[in-house]
Amino acid sequence: MNKSWRTYLLWFAQEHIEFRFAEIDSLLSLFSIEMRFAQKPNNEPYWIVEFASENDVKLLASRSVSLRNCLELWGHEKDMWKLHEKLKCYPKHLMDPYFQPNISFKIEVETFCRHFTQKQKVDKLETFSYLPVQGPVNLKNPDVTLQYIEYYGTVANNPPELPYDVFFGRWVASGLRQLIRKFSLKTRKFIGNTSMDPQLSLLMANQACVKDGDIVLDPFVGSGSLLVAAAEFGGYVFGTDIDYLMLHGRTRPSRITQKRREKDESIRANMRQYNLEHKYLDVLVNDFSVPFWKNDCQFDAIITDPPYGIREATERVGTSKENYTVSEEHLSTHIPAKIEYGISNIYRDLLLFSANHLKVGGRVVCWFPVFREDYNENGLPTHPCLRLIANCEQALSKVTSRRLLTFVKVRQPTEAELDLKHNEITDFREKYFIIREETRKEKRMREAQVREENRLRHERDNTVNA
Numbered sequence: 124m125n126k127s128w129r130t131y132l133l134w135f136a137q138e139h140i141e142f143r144f145a146e147i148d149s150l151l152s153l154f155s156i157e158m159r160f161a162q163k164p165n166n167e168p169y170w171i172v173e174f175a176s177e178n179d180v181k182l183l184a185s186r187s188v189s190l191r192n193c194l195e196l197w198g199h200e201k202d203m204w205k206l207h208e209k210l211k212c213y214p215k216h217l218m219d220p221y222f223q224p225n226i227s228f229k230i231e232v233e234t235f236c237r238h239f240t241q242k243q244k245v246d247k248l249e250t251f252s253y254l255p256v257q258g259p260v261n262l263k264n265p266d267v268t269l270q271y272i273e274y275y276g277t278v279a280n281n282p283p284e285l286p287y288d289v290f291f292g293r294w295v296a297s298g299l300r301q302l303i304r305k306f307s308l309k310t311r312k313f314i315g316n317t318s319m320d321p322q323l324s325l326l327m328a329n330q331a332c333v334k335d336g337d338i339v340l341d342p343f344v345g346s347g348s349l350l351v352a353a354a355e356f357g358g359y360v361f362g363t364d365i366d367y368l369m370l371h372g373r374t375r376p377s378r379i380t381q382k383r384r385e386k387d388e389s390i391r392a393n394m395r396q397y398n399l400e401h402k403y404l405d406v407l408v409n410d411f412s413v414p415f416w417k418n419d420c421q422f423d424a425i426i427t428d429p430p431y432g433i434r435e436a437t438e439r440v441g442t443s444k445e446n447y448t449v450s451e452e453h454l455s456t457h458i459p460a461k462i463e464y465g466i467s468n469i470y471r472d473l474l475l476f477s478a479n480h481l482k483v484g485g486r487v488v489c490w491f492p493v494f495r496e497d498y499n500e501n502g503l504p505t506h507p508c509l510r511l512i513a514n515c516e517q518a519l520s521k522v523t524s525r526r527l528l529t530f531v532k533v534r535q536p537t538e539a540e541l542d543l544k545h546n547e548i549t550d551f552r553e554k555y556f557i558i559r560e561e562t563r564k565e566k567r568m569r570e571a572q573v574r575e576e577n578r579l580r581h582e583r584d585n586t587v588n589a
Protein backbone atom coordinates (compact mmCIF):
# COMPACT_ATOMS: atom_id res chain seq x y z
CA MET A 124 0.00 0.00 0.00
CA ASN A 125 1.25 3.50 -0.85
CA LYS A 126 2.13 5.53 2.22
CA SER A 127 1.31 9.22 2.19
CA TRP A 128 4.43 10.89 3.49
CA ARG A 129 4.16 14.38 4.96
CA THR A 130 6.93 16.85 5.73
CA TYR A 131 7.71 17.80 9.33
CA LEU A 132 10.06 20.22 11.00
CA LEU A 133 11.86 18.82 14.05
CA TRP A 134 13.27 21.61 16.22
CA PHE A 135 16.00 20.57 18.67
CA ALA A 136 17.63 22.11 21.72
CA GLN A 137 20.99 23.47 20.60
CA GLU A 138 23.13 21.45 23.03
CA HIS A 139 24.77 18.01 22.82
CA ILE A 140 24.27 18.31 19.05
CA GLU A 141 25.96 15.02 18.15
CA PHE A 142 23.76 13.14 20.62
CA ARG A 143 20.51 14.00 18.85
CA PHE A 144 21.35 11.68 15.93
CA ALA A 145 22.01 8.75 18.26
CA GLU A 146 18.89 9.48 20.31
CA ILE A 147 16.51 9.79 17.36
CA ASP A 148 18.01 6.71 15.70
CA SER A 149 17.46 4.71 18.88
CA LEU A 150 13.87 5.88 19.24
CA LEU A 151 13.07 5.13 15.58
CA SER A 152 14.36 1.63 16.20
CA LEU A 153 12.54 1.28 19.55
CA PHE A 154 9.17 2.20 17.99
CA SER A 155 9.91 0.70 14.55
CA ILE A 156 9.21 4.06 12.93
CA GLU A 157 10.39 5.04 9.48
CA MET A 158 11.66 8.58 8.97
CA ARG A 159 13.18 10.06 5.80
CA PHE A 160 15.33 13.17 5.56
CA ALA A 161 13.84 15.73 3.17
CA GLN A 162 16.96 17.84 3.62
CA LYS A 163 20.41 16.67 4.70
CA PRO A 164 20.82 17.55 8.40
CA ASN A 165 23.76 19.60 9.60
CA ASN A 166 24.53 21.43 12.82
CA GLU A 167 21.47 23.73 12.61
CA PRO A 168 18.90 23.13 15.38
CA TYR A 169 16.30 21.81 12.93
CA TRP A 170 15.77 18.87 10.64
CA ILE A 171 13.30 18.70 7.77
CA VAL A 172 12.03 15.16 7.58
CA GLU A 173 9.13 13.04 6.38
CA PHE A 174 6.92 10.60 8.25
CA ALA A 175 4.19 8.34 6.90
CA SER A 176 1.93 8.99 9.89
CA GLU A 177 1.42 11.80 12.38
CA ASN A 178 1.21 9.21 15.16
CA ASP A 179 4.84 8.34 14.45
CA VAL A 180 5.86 11.95 15.03
CA LYS A 181 3.91 12.03 18.29
CA LEU A 182 5.45 8.76 19.46
CA LEU A 183 8.93 10.00 18.72
CA ALA A 184 8.33 13.28 20.58
CA SER A 185 6.82 11.43 23.55
CA ARG A 186 10.29 10.02 24.32
CA SER A 187 12.81 12.49 22.92
CA VAL A 188 14.85 14.67 25.24
CA SER A 189 16.78 16.53 22.57
CA LEU A 190 13.62 17.53 20.69
CA ARG A 191 11.84 20.78 21.52
CA ASN A 192 8.96 20.82 19.02
CA CYS A 193 7.61 19.14 15.92
CA LEU A 194 5.60 21.01 13.28
CA GLU A 195 3.84 19.78 10.20
CA LEU A 196 5.72 21.97 7.74
CA TRP A 197 3.54 24.08 5.44
CA GLY A 198 6.29 26.29 4.12
CA HIS A 199 10.05 26.88 4.35
CA GLU A 200 11.74 29.73 2.49
CA LYS A 201 14.63 32.15 2.75
CA ASP A 202 12.42 35.18 3.36
CA MET A 203 8.99 36.02 4.63
CA TRP A 204 7.56 37.25 1.29
CA LYS A 205 8.47 34.08 -0.55
CA LEU A 206 6.95 32.14 2.35
CA HIS A 207 3.67 34.07 1.92
CA GLU A 208 3.63 33.16 -1.78
CA LYS A 209 4.19 29.52 -0.89
CA LEU A 210 1.46 29.47 1.77
CA LYS A 211 -1.05 31.05 -0.59
CA CYS A 212 -0.53 28.02 -2.87
CA TYR A 213 -0.61 25.41 -0.07
CA PRO A 214 -3.24 22.78 -1.01
CA LYS A 215 -6.59 23.82 0.43
CA HIS A 216 -7.60 20.25 1.31
CA LEU A 217 -4.57 19.98 3.62
CA MET A 218 -5.38 23.22 5.47
CA ASP A 219 -9.17 22.85 5.59
CA PRO A 220 -9.39 20.32 8.44
CA TYR A 221 -7.78 22.90 10.76
CA PHE A 222 -9.69 25.96 9.58
CA GLN A 223 -13.25 25.10 10.58
CA PRO A 224 -15.75 27.40 12.35
CA ASN A 225 -15.74 25.16 15.44
CA ILE A 226 -11.95 24.80 15.66
CA SER A 227 -10.13 27.39 17.78
CA PHE A 228 -6.62 28.41 16.89
CA LYS A 229 -3.67 30.65 17.65
CA ILE A 230 -0.64 31.74 15.65
CA GLU A 231 2.70 32.08 17.44
CA VAL A 232 5.71 34.02 16.21
CA GLU A 233 9.09 32.56 17.27
CA THR A 234 12.37 34.27 16.46
CA PHE A 235 15.42 32.11 17.03
CA CYS A 236 18.53 33.98 18.23
CA ARG A 237 17.16 37.50 17.74
CA HIS A 238 14.92 39.42 20.09
CA PHE A 239 11.83 41.33 18.91
CA THR A 240 9.33 43.35 20.93
CA GLN A 241 5.78 42.11 21.29
CA LYS A 242 4.64 44.90 18.95
CA GLN A 243 7.13 43.81 16.25
CA LYS A 244 5.94 40.21 16.63
CA VAL A 245 2.30 41.26 16.25
CA ASP A 246 3.24 43.16 13.05
CA LYS A 247 4.81 39.99 11.67
CA LEU A 248 1.75 37.98 12.68
CA GLU A 249 -0.61 40.35 10.90
CA THR A 250 1.07 39.64 7.57
CA PHE A 251 -0.63 36.20 7.71
CA SER A 252 -4.14 37.71 7.68
CA TYR A 253 -4.88 36.08 4.27
CA LEU A 254 -5.00 32.59 5.86
CA PRO A 255 -8.56 31.20 5.50
CA VAL A 256 -9.05 30.78 9.27
CA GLN A 257 -12.66 30.53 10.44
CA GLY A 258 -12.73 29.46 14.09
CA PRO A 259 -12.27 31.63 17.17
CA VAL A 260 -8.85 32.70 18.46
CA ASN A 261 -7.94 30.97 21.72
CA LEU A 262 -4.57 31.95 23.14
CA LYS A 263 -4.66 29.65 26.19
CA ASN A 264 -5.87 26.31 24.95
CA PRO A 265 -6.41 26.31 21.19
CA ASP A 266 -7.36 23.26 19.15
CA VAL A 267 -4.74 24.20 16.57
CA THR A 268 -1.48 26.08 17.04
CA LEU A 269 0.26 27.50 14.01
CA GLN A 270 3.82 28.73 14.20
CA TYR A 271 5.83 31.20 12.19
CA ILE A 272 9.58 30.84 12.90
CA GLU A 273 12.40 33.16 11.87
CA TYR A 274 15.84 31.59 12.17
CA TYR A 275 18.78 33.97 12.70
CA GLY A 276 21.50 31.35 13.19
CA THR A 277 23.00 30.30 16.49
CA VAL A 278 25.34 33.20 17.37
CA ALA A 279 23.22 35.18 19.79
CA ASN A 280 25.45 38.23 20.17
CA ASN A 281 25.74 39.04 16.47
CA PRO A 282 22.59 38.04 14.57
CA PRO A 283 22.13 39.10 10.93
CA GLU A 284 19.65 41.82 9.97
CA LEU A 285 17.42 39.36 8.08
CA PRO A 286 16.68 35.73 8.98
CA TYR A 287 18.54 32.92 7.21
CA ASP A 288 15.36 30.83 7.03
CA VAL A 289 11.67 31.23 7.75
CA PHE A 290 9.20 28.42 8.46
CA PHE A 291 5.46 28.09 8.87
CA GLY A 292 3.65 25.04 10.16
CA ARG A 293 1.17 23.40 12.46
CA TRP A 294 2.39 22.34 15.89
CA VAL A 295 2.11 18.58 16.34
CA ALA A 296 3.99 17.68 19.54
CA SER A 297 6.67 18.80 21.98
CA GLY A 298 9.57 16.73 23.30
CA LEU A 299 10.43 15.92 26.91
CA ARG A 300 12.57 18.94 27.83
CA GLN A 301 10.51 19.46 31.00
CA LEU A 302 12.00 16.25 32.46
CA ILE A 303 15.42 17.90 32.65
CA ARG A 304 14.00 20.37 35.14
CA LYS A 305 11.97 17.76 36.99
CA PHE A 306 15.09 15.65 37.61
CA SER A 307 17.42 18.57 38.32
CA LEU A 308 20.29 17.64 40.67
CA LYS A 309 19.66 20.92 42.52
CA THR A 310 16.41 19.63 43.94
CA ARG A 311 17.24 15.93 44.16
CA LYS A 312 17.24 14.40 47.63
CA PHE A 313 20.45 12.35 47.30
CA ILE A 314 23.36 13.23 45.03
CA GLY A 315 27.07 12.40 44.94
CA ASN A 316 30.15 14.10 43.48
CA THR A 317 29.78 12.33 40.15
CA SER A 318 25.98 12.27 39.82
CA MET A 319 25.10 12.31 36.14
CA ASP A 320 23.32 15.34 34.74
CA PRO A 321 19.61 14.55 34.06
CA GLN A 322 19.67 15.40 30.37
CA LEU A 323 22.56 13.02 29.70
CA SER A 324 21.00 10.34 31.93
CA LEU A 325 17.76 10.52 29.94
CA LEU A 326 19.66 10.43 26.64
CA MET A 327 21.48 7.32 27.86
CA ALA A 328 18.22 5.59 28.77
CA ASN A 329 16.86 6.46 25.33
CA GLN A 330 19.97 5.18 23.58
CA ALA A 331 19.57 1.97 25.57
CA CYS A 332 15.98 1.78 24.19
CA VAL A 333 14.59 1.21 27.72
CA LYS A 334 10.89 0.37 27.60
CA ASP A 335 8.11 -0.64 29.97
CA GLY A 336 8.96 -3.77 31.95
CA ASP A 337 12.65 -3.94 30.96
CA ILE A 338 15.22 -4.99 33.57
CA VAL A 339 18.03 -2.47 33.60
CA LEU A 340 21.37 -2.66 35.42
CA ASP A 341 23.93 0.00 36.30
CA PRO A 342 26.99 -1.88 37.66
CA PHE A 343 28.77 1.37 38.74
CA VAL A 344 25.62 2.94 40.13
CA GLY A 345 27.02 5.66 42.46
CA SER A 346 24.08 7.87 43.47
CA GLY A 347 21.79 6.18 40.95
CA SER A 348 21.10 8.99 38.47
CA LEU A 349 20.96 6.59 35.56
CA LEU A 350 18.45 4.41 37.39
CA VAL A 351 16.12 7.41 37.74
CA ALA A 352 16.15 7.96 33.97
CA ALA A 353 15.70 4.27 33.15
CA ALA A 354 12.82 3.96 35.64
CA GLU A 355 11.11 7.05 34.17
CA PHE A 356 10.97 5.20 30.85
CA GLY A 357 9.47 2.09 32.42
CA GLY A 358 12.53 0.01 33.37
CA TYR A 359 12.83 -2.01 36.59
CA VAL A 360 16.18 -0.87 37.86
CA PHE A 361 19.04 -2.48 39.78
CA GLY A 362 22.48 -1.13 40.67
CA THR A 363 25.77 -2.26 42.18
CA ASP A 364 28.74 -0.26 43.46
CA ILE A 365 31.89 -1.03 45.42
CA ASP A 366 31.37 2.00 47.66
CA TYR A 367 29.46 0.90 50.77
CA LEU A 368 29.28 4.47 52.11
CA MET A 369 27.82 5.80 48.86
CA LEU A 370 25.11 3.15 48.69
CA HIS A 371 24.23 3.84 52.32
CA GLY A 372 24.13 7.61 51.82
CA ARG A 373 27.02 8.07 54.24
CA THR A 374 29.69 9.76 52.09
CA ARG A 375 30.50 13.42 52.74
CA PRO A 376 27.70 15.64 51.38
CA SER A 377 28.26 16.94 47.86
CA ARG A 378 26.42 20.24 48.37
CA ILE A 379 28.60 22.96 49.89
CA THR A 380 25.60 24.25 51.79
CA GLN A 381 25.08 20.90 53.51
CA LYS A 382 27.15 20.00 56.61
CA ARG A 383 26.05 16.40 57.04
CA ARG A 384 23.86 14.01 55.14
CA GLU A 385 20.26 13.56 56.20
CA LYS A 386 19.43 10.16 57.68
CA ASP A 387 17.16 9.07 54.84
CA GLU A 388 19.35 9.98 51.85
CA SER A 389 19.49 7.05 49.42
CA ILE A 390 18.78 5.98 45.87
CA ARG A 391 15.45 4.58 47.06
CA ALA A 392 14.57 8.02 48.48
CA ASN A 393 15.25 9.57 45.05
CA MET A 394 12.94 7.03 43.45
CA ARG A 395 10.30 7.91 46.00
CA GLN A 396 10.78 11.63 45.32
CA TYR A 397 9.92 11.02 41.66
CA ASN A 398 7.12 8.49 42.28
CA LEU A 399 9.25 5.75 40.76
CA GLU A 400 9.70 3.54 43.81
CA HIS A 401 7.64 0.77 42.21
CA LYS A 402 10.35 0.50 39.53
CA TYR A 403 13.20 0.15 42.03
CA LEU A 404 14.51 -3.39 42.47
CA ASP A 405 17.53 -2.76 44.71
CA VAL A 406 21.18 -1.80 44.95
CA LEU A 407 23.98 -4.01 46.21
CA VAL A 408 27.55 -3.43 47.39
CA ASN A 409 29.69 -5.36 44.94
CA ASP A 410 33.08 -5.21 43.27
CA PHE A 411 32.31 -5.45 39.54
CA SER A 412 35.56 -7.33 38.87
CA VAL A 413 34.22 -10.21 40.98
CA PRO A 414 31.27 -11.72 39.09
CA PHE A 415 28.43 -12.97 41.24
CA TRP A 416 25.45 -13.18 38.87
CA LYS A 417 24.12 -16.56 37.84
CA ASN A 418 25.03 -17.35 34.24
CA ASP A 419 21.43 -17.40 33.04
CA CYS A 420 20.61 -13.98 34.52
CA GLN A 421 19.78 -11.69 31.61
CA PHE A 422 19.23 -7.91 31.43
CA ASP A 423 17.39 -5.93 28.76
CA ALA A 424 19.80 -3.01 29.07
CA ILE A 425 22.96 -1.96 30.89
CA ILE A 426 23.64 1.75 31.30
CA THR A 427 26.64 2.94 33.21
CA ASP A 428 29.35 5.52 33.83
CA PRO A 429 32.40 3.55 35.00
CA PRO A 430 35.00 5.32 37.19
CA TYR A 431 37.78 7.21 35.36
CA GLY A 432 39.84 7.52 38.53
CA ILE A 433 39.77 11.33 38.60
CA ARG A 434 36.97 12.26 40.96
CA GLU A 435 36.47 8.74 42.31
CA ALA A 436 38.84 5.80 42.76
CA THR A 437 39.16 3.04 40.16
CA GLU A 438 39.51 0.18 42.61
CA ARG A 439 38.80 -3.46 42.96
CA VAL A 440 39.17 -5.88 45.81
CA GLY A 441 42.65 -7.45 45.87
CA THR A 442 46.15 -7.28 47.26
CA SER A 443 49.63 -7.01 45.83
CA LYS A 444 51.02 -9.25 48.64
CA GLU A 445 51.78 -12.80 47.59
CA ASN A 446 50.02 -15.78 49.26
CA TYR A 447 47.96 -13.44 51.41
CA THR A 448 45.59 -15.19 53.84
CA VAL A 449 43.39 -13.86 56.62
CA SER A 450 43.49 -15.72 59.89
CA GLU A 451 40.30 -17.33 61.18
CA GLU A 452 40.01 -14.91 64.13
CA HIS A 453 40.16 -11.82 61.88
CA LEU A 454 37.87 -13.17 59.19
CA SER A 455 34.60 -11.74 60.50
CA THR A 456 35.92 -8.17 60.89
CA HIS A 457 38.28 -8.21 57.91
CA ILE A 458 37.87 -5.33 55.44
CA PRO A 459 39.38 -6.46 52.14
CA ALA A 460 42.24 -4.42 50.71
CA LYS A 461 41.79 -2.74 47.35
CA ILE A 462 44.09 -2.38 44.40
CA GLU A 463 43.99 -0.31 41.20
CA TYR A 464 41.35 -1.39 38.66
CA GLY A 465 42.88 -0.23 35.36
CA ILE A 466 40.66 1.23 32.64
CA SER A 467 41.52 -1.55 30.16
CA ASN A 468 40.30 -4.12 32.69
CA ILE A 469 37.16 -2.18 33.62
CA TYR A 470 36.02 -1.99 29.98
CA ARG A 471 37.07 -5.56 29.24
CA ASP A 472 34.96 -6.74 32.21
CA LEU A 473 32.05 -4.51 31.22
CA LEU A 474 31.90 -5.78 27.65
CA LEU A 475 32.43 -9.43 28.67
CA PHE A 476 29.68 -9.05 31.24
CA SER A 477 27.37 -7.46 28.66
CA ALA A 478 28.12 -10.16 26.08
CA ASN A 479 27.18 -12.74 28.71
CA HIS A 480 24.27 -11.09 30.52
CA LEU A 481 22.45 -8.97 27.95
CA LYS A 482 19.56 -10.41 25.99
CA VAL A 483 20.29 -10.62 22.26
CA GLY A 484 19.17 -7.25 20.86
CA GLY A 485 19.77 -5.59 24.26
CA ARG A 486 22.03 -2.58 24.55
CA VAL A 487 24.90 -1.47 26.73
CA VAL A 488 25.42 2.29 26.90
CA CYS A 489 28.53 3.57 28.67
CA TRP A 490 30.85 6.55 28.88
CA PHE A 491 34.47 6.19 27.84
CA PRO A 492 37.09 8.86 28.69
CA VAL A 493 39.67 9.90 26.08
CA PHE A 494 42.46 12.34 25.38
CA ARG A 495 41.23 14.13 22.32
CA GLU A 496 44.62 14.17 20.56
CA ASP A 497 45.01 10.39 21.07
CA TYR A 498 41.47 9.47 20.11
CA ASN A 499 41.16 6.78 17.50
CA GLU A 500 38.13 4.56 16.98
CA ASN A 501 40.45 1.53 16.88
CA GLY A 502 41.35 2.20 20.51
CA LEU A 503 37.77 1.73 21.73
CA PRO A 504 36.83 -1.38 23.72
CA THR A 505 35.31 -4.12 21.58
CA HIS A 506 33.71 -7.55 21.83
CA PRO A 507 32.75 -9.79 18.88
CA CYS A 508 29.16 -10.16 20.18
CA LEU A 509 28.61 -6.42 20.61
CA ARG A 510 28.20 -4.04 17.66
CA LEU A 511 29.03 -0.38 18.24
CA ILE A 512 26.06 1.58 16.90
CA ALA A 513 26.65 5.07 18.31
CA ASN A 514 29.66 7.01 19.54
CA CYS A 515 29.10 10.65 20.60
CA GLU A 516 31.64 13.01 22.07
CA GLN A 517 31.13 15.33 25.03
CA ALA A 518 34.12 17.65 25.45
CA LEU A 519 35.24 17.98 29.07
CA SER A 520 38.18 20.33 28.50
CA LYS A 521 40.48 21.37 25.66
CA VAL A 522 42.36 18.10 25.95
CA THR A 523 39.93 15.57 27.38
CA SER A 524 36.48 14.36 26.46
CA ARG A 525 34.26 11.38 27.11
CA ARG A 526 32.44 9.43 24.50
CA LEU A 527 29.05 7.88 24.95
CA LEU A 528 29.26 4.42 23.39
CA THR A 529 26.18 2.39 22.51
CA PHE A 530 26.60 -1.29 21.71
CA VAL A 531 23.91 -3.77 20.71
CA LYS A 532 24.32 -7.46 21.46
CA VAL A 533 24.10 -9.31 18.17
CA ARG A 534 24.51 -12.93 19.26
CA GLN A 535 25.35 -15.21 22.17
CA PRO A 536 29.07 -15.60 22.87
CA THR A 537 30.95 -18.87 22.41
CA GLU A 538 32.90 -20.30 25.39
CA ALA A 539 36.11 -18.76 24.02
CA GLU A 540 34.47 -15.36 23.69
CA LEU A 541 33.73 -15.27 27.41
CA ASP A 542 37.39 -15.08 28.29
CA LEU A 543 38.87 -12.56 25.89
CA LYS A 544 41.91 -10.44 26.67
CA HIS A 545 41.32 -6.70 26.70
CA ASN A 546 42.49 -4.55 23.83
CA GLU A 547 45.12 -2.17 25.23
CA ILE A 548 43.52 1.16 26.06
CA THR A 549 45.50 4.28 26.97
CA ASP A 550 45.26 4.57 30.73
CA PHE A 551 43.27 7.78 30.97
CA ARG A 552 43.91 8.19 34.69
CA GLU A 553 47.69 7.72 34.45
CA LYS A 554 48.03 10.18 31.57
CA TYR A 555 45.64 12.65 33.21
CA PHE A 556 47.79 12.87 36.34
CA ILE A 557 51.07 13.01 34.37
CA ILE A 558 49.73 15.93 32.28
CA ARG A 559 48.33 17.64 35.37
CA GLU A 560 51.69 17.33 37.13
CA GLU A 561 53.51 18.70 34.05
CA THR A 562 51.08 21.64 33.82
CA ARG A 563 51.54 22.40 37.52
CA LYS A 564 55.35 22.14 37.19
CA GLU A 565 55.30 24.56 34.24
CA LYS A 566 53.11 26.95 36.24
CA ARG A 567 55.45 26.79 39.24
CA MET A 568 58.44 27.46 36.96
CA ARG A 569 56.70 30.42 35.31
CA GLU A 570 55.81 31.86 38.73
CA ALA A 571 59.41 31.39 39.97
CA GLN A 572 60.68 33.15 36.85
CA VAL A 573 58.33 36.12 37.39
CA ARG A 574 59.44 36.34 41.05
CA GLU A 575 63.11 36.32 40.00
CA GLU A 576 62.52 39.03 37.37
CA ASN A 577 60.71 41.19 39.95
CA ARG A 578 63.55 40.70 42.43
CA LEU A 579 66.16 41.71 39.85
CA ARG A 580 64.12 44.77 38.78
CA HIS A 581 63.75 45.78 42.43
CA GLU A 582 67.49 45.38 42.99
CA ARG A 583 68.26 47.47 39.87
CA ASP A 584 65.84 50.23 40.96
CA ASN A 585 67.45 50.35 44.42
CA THR A 586 70.96 50.64 42.89
CA VAL A 587 69.86 53.52 40.58
CA ASN A 588 68.18 55.38 43.46
CA ALA A 589 71.27 54.97 45.66
Ligand SMILES: C[S@@+](CC[C@H](N)C(=O)[O-])C[C@H]1O[C@@H](n2cnc3c(N)ncnc32)[C@H](O)[C@@H]1O
Pocket residue numbers: 315317318319342343344345346347348349363364365366369409410411412427428429430431435436437438439440464
Ligand atom coordinates in the same frame (compact mmCIF):
# COMPACT_ATOMS: atom_id res chain seq x y z
C1 LIG B 1 31.39 7.86 37.75
S1 LIG B 1 30.79 7.11 39.21
C2 LIG B 1 29.12 6.74 38.78
C3 LIG B 1 28.20 7.88 39.06
C4 LIG B 1 26.78 7.55 38.86
N1 LIG B 1 26.46 7.40 37.44
C5 LIG B 1 25.88 8.62 39.48
O1 LIG B 1 25.07 9.20 38.76
O2 LIG B 1 26.03 8.88 40.66
C6 LIG B 1 31.57 5.56 39.20
C7 LIG B 1 31.20 4.66 40.35
O3 LIG B 1 31.92 3.44 40.19
C8 LIG B 1 32.16 2.93 41.50
N2 LIG B 1 33.23 1.92 41.41
C9 LIG B 1 34.57 2.11 41.36
N3 LIG B 1 35.21 0.92 41.31
C10 LIG B 1 34.24 -0.04 41.32
C11 LIG B 1 34.26 -1.48 41.28
N4 LIG B 1 35.41 -2.16 41.24
N5 LIG B 1 33.08 -2.12 41.29
C12 LIG B 1 31.90 -1.45 41.38
N6 LIG B 1 31.82 -0.12 41.44
C13 LIG B 1 32.97 0.59 41.39
C14 LIG B 1 32.53 4.16 42.30
O4 LIG B 1 32.33 3.92 43.69
C15 LIG B 1 31.58 5.22 41.73
O5 LIG B 1 30.42 5.32 42.51
